[in-house]
Amino acid sequence: MQDWLEPLIKIAIVIGALQGAVSYLILIERKVAAYIQDRLGPNRVGPYGLLQPIADGLKFVLKEEVIPAGVDRAVFLIAPVSILATATVAFATVPFGYFVPWPGAKPIALTVAPNMDIGLLFVFAVGSLGVYGVVLGGWSSNNKYSMLGGLRSSAQLVSYEIPLGLSVIGVLLLSGSLRMETIIEQQARTGWWWIALQPLGFMVFLVSAFAESARLPFDLPECEQELIGGYHTEYTAMKFGMFALSEYQHMILAAFLAVILYFGGWHFWGLAPWTEGSEVGLIGALVRIAVLSLKVLAMIFFFMWTRWSWPRFRYDQLMDLAWKAMIPLGLINLVVSGICEEFLPKDDYATRCILSWLTVAGCVVFAAMSVTSKPVTRAIAKS
C-alpha cells in the first residue's frame, strides 16, 4: 500500500464520521431539549424525525448566501473556514488504539497521527487557534453586535485556556505521558479511572471545557438575548453551517478529552482482554470503539442536559469564575498532585484518592466559609 493512502483513508473516515455525527447530534440536542421541556421535538421528517438532519443539511446548502455590504470580504470568508478547520484538525490525535488484522501482522493505528508524541498538547495547540474564527467573524461582519460578541468571546476563550491547561497537568503527572493512548492504557492497567484521583482537576476541566466549547451556561460568544447571534449574526447558509458544525465538533472533542483523560477511555471493568495492552484483534477493536463511543455519547448527553437546567452567567461572573475560582483551584490541584507524585509510591492509588477527595472537601469548606462570611464583613465595614 502506498504510504500516503492510509492517512488519506483515515482522514476521510474522520471527516465523514464527524459530519454525520454532528448532523445527528443536532437532532439529539433538539430531542433532548424537547424531552426536558416536555415537548415532542422534531417528528415531521421520517419516522420519529430521523431524517430531520438531511432536511437541515439541504437547507444549509440551498439557502441564499448573503454577504452584507461593507464587510471585509476576505476575512469574512476565511473566518468560518478557519474555525471549522481547526475544530477538525484537532481530531487527528484522538486515539482508538491499535488494531492487528491478523496475528503477526503490522498493527494499524486507528488514529490519523498515531506517532504524535505531544498528543494532548497538539489538541490544545490546535484548539487555541479556534479563537481566530470567532474574533475575525465578529470583526469582519461590519456589525457592532457581532464585533461585541467577537471581542467578548475571544477574551472568554483565551481566559479559559489557562485553567483548561492547568487542570490536565494532574492527569499528565499520573500517566507520565502526553500521548492519549498511554493515558488510557495506564487507566486500563491499574483499573483506576483518573476521575477518582483527580476530582478537583476534573471539575476545573469540565467547567473550562464548557467555556471553551461555548456551550450554555457559557454561551457568551453568541448570547441570543443581548447580541442576537454574536459573532455569526451576519452569516447565512453554509457559512453559518460551518460555525454550527465547528461548535458541535468542539463539544465532541471536549467529550472525547473528558472520557480519555478522566473516564478510562475504552476501559471498562469486565472487558479485560480487550481493554488492556496496546494491540488487539478485530473484536477487541470493535469493543474498544463501542465503549469509547458510548462513554462519549453519555458525556455529550451531559452537555445537553446542562444546557437546559443551568442559568447563564453574566460576563463579569464568567471572568471572575475563570480568574478567581478556576485558576486557583487548578493550582491547588497541581500542587496536591505534585506532592502525591513526589512522596507516595508509584502504585499507591488509594492514598492518592483519599488525599484528592480531602482536598475537594477542603476547597468546599473554604468556599462555603468565604460565601457565608461575606455579608458579615460588609456589614461591619458599612457600620
Place this chain on the structure above:
Amino acid sequence: MSLLAQIDGVVAMADIVTATKSVLFSDVLARVAALLALGGVGIYLMLPRGEKNRSQRWLGGGMATVALVLFATAFVSPVVSQDGGRTLPITLLWPLDKEIDDATCWTFHLLAALSLASAAMMISSRNPVYSALWFAMVLLANSGLYLVQKAEFLAAATIIVYAGAIIVTFLFVIMLAQPQGTAGYDRVSREPLLACLAGIALSTALVGAIHFASKVESTPGAAVAANQGRGTATPPDTIVTKHLAQSEPASKSWKIDHERGHVLGLGRSLFLDHFLSVEVVGILLLVAVVGAMLITSHIQRGTPQTTGSMGDRAST
C-alpha cells in the same frame, strides 16, 4: 590557558581567515547578494508609503517572489553530484540533503516559502488586523517547519503561546483601539529604505555565515565539491537526542514504544541539564506576574472614586 589551546586557537583563526577570504571572493556570495537585493527592492516596493498604489505593490510582490524562487533553485555552482545514478545540480537550497527524502524536502520548501511570503505580507499590509493575521500565518508555517525537524513540543508551544494567545491579544487590542478603522500613521511604514537596506545586509550576512559554516564543517576532499554552494549544515546532535539514545531501544521495529519519546527527552534535558535555568526563568515569571498584579491593583486604588466609601472599598 595552556599553550596547546592557544596553538589550537591560532590554527582556528588562520582557518577562519582563509575561509572568510574564500567566501568573500566566491561568486556564490555575489549571486546570493544580487538575488537578495532583488528581493529587498521588491519588499521596498511593497511597503506602504502614502497613498494607495496597487500596481507598485504587485510589481514588488512579483519581484520578491522571483527572487525567492531563484534563491531556492538557481545554480550557484557548476559542480554536479552523482546521487544514485541521478545527477543533481547544486543549488543553494534545493535539494536539501542526500539523507532527506523528497517529501520532506518539498514540505520544507513549501513551508519556508509560506513563512517568508507571509512575513513580507505582514510588514507590507496597510491594515493592522491583516498584519496580525499574516503574523499568525508566519508562526503557523514556522511551527510546521519545527514539525518537519521533529521538534514537536516546540511547534505546539509556538502555536499555543504565540498564535493562540499573543496574536489574539494583538487582534483584541487593535479592534478595541480602532473601531473606526485604521489611523493614518498605520498606513505608512517608517523608514522603508533604511529598513530594506538593513534587511538585505542582514540576510546576506546570514546566508554567508551558513555557507561558511557548512564549508568549515565539511571534511576536505570529495565532500568539499558536493558541499560547495550548499546553504545548509547538518543539524548538530542535541541534548534531546542524546537522552533519546540513552533509553533502551525498541525490541521489534513495529512495536509501539512508550519509553522513548521526544517530550521525555526534552523534560529530562530541561530538568537535569538545565535545571538552574528553568528555576531562574520560573522565578522571573513569578516576579513578572506579581508585578503585573501590583500594577493593576495600584491603578485601581489610584483612580479617584466618585461615590466610593470606605465600606465599598473594603468589600471589593
